[in-house]
Amino acid sequence: MHLGRALHLPLAAALVTAAALSLTGCDNSGAGGDRAHYVTDADGISTVRKADRQPAGAMKGETLDGKRLDVADLRGKVVVMNVWGSWCVPCRAEIPNFVKVAKAVKGKGVEFVGINTREASRTQAVAFEKDFHVDYPSLYDPTGKLVLAGFPKGTLNPQTLPSTIVLDQDGKIAARSLQGLSEERLRKMIDAVLADT
Template sequence: MSPRISPLRAAATVAALCGLLAGCAGTSASENGTGGDGNRFISGDGNITEFKPADRTDVQGVSGGLLDGEPFKLSEFQGKVVVVNFWASWCAPCRGEAPTLQHVYTEKKDEGVEFLGVNFKDSKANAEAFERKFKVTYPSLFDADGQVTLAFREVPPSAIPSTLVLDRQGRIAARIVGATTYSKLTPLVDKVSAEK
């Protein structure tokens, strides 16, 4: 017998998915070969939510295939602070924040901070072209059908782009809904890194 999902949780999950499918500002998915005609994507405003340790959701069970085809489990990063960024090649704010994310990754990787992208509702060719253009050197899960993103439903990213900062136990410590900036992301990473 499969476990029952409460109507409230089911409704929240549906709402989160609708938000993601409606996720990114100013770009029509049909302009870039994904989605149907008239799909418009509305980005978040860069709002930050921080979670106290007792209120954090564990997501280290998330797994999938990377853009290069290799299998990956988030638990491979256990013991490290991890930045998870949800992005798509068709998303204009994602293009805007890509250099910042790469910059913070380059700056923090020697401190043991890992980055992981989640490429949402995209084609592999477009996603790979995006990574080449913006010289992205950290890995990304390829989430063409949205199943990886669903695994974050307890604390949904809610828009594309969104960024999560995970603590060393694989729990969501902070969330940025919408495009991030250096001045938003770096202090969150530093704060979570400083936790004992």
């Protein structure tokens, strides 16, 4: 009798988990999102039509180097936001591409901002930026509060590390990738947003 009950518990747990995943897995834009408002291409980059874009929420706080940054102050520019952690292997693989592209597009009305998250202390994150010569700022967001506030449910929000979100000149969420980016794919994301200004 106990054995039969024990076998049913894992099955019940598996069914509950499967149901939860089916509810959340249907919509990559977060709860309450509308997939009709964005498309995902073969490279895994999701884009939103200009008329359907939603504004990013408040993203302001202290950077890894102790300065204050408010992403709203960057309105008028395309903002590439990369959510990363120093312990994240794909983050380490993609960061040289971000450093290279950030330098190349700096004079074209594009700014890069990192969001360092799920780090217990700044030490590893600062070392990461130093090792990879990252010269753009990263907000320190150890608990993920900035990410939740900045990318509301129903928008193209980060769901994994790394995630990259591109804001248009009006501070609206225009594109997202939920995987590590090559230089070519990163440029493609940025160029698409610049083209519809």
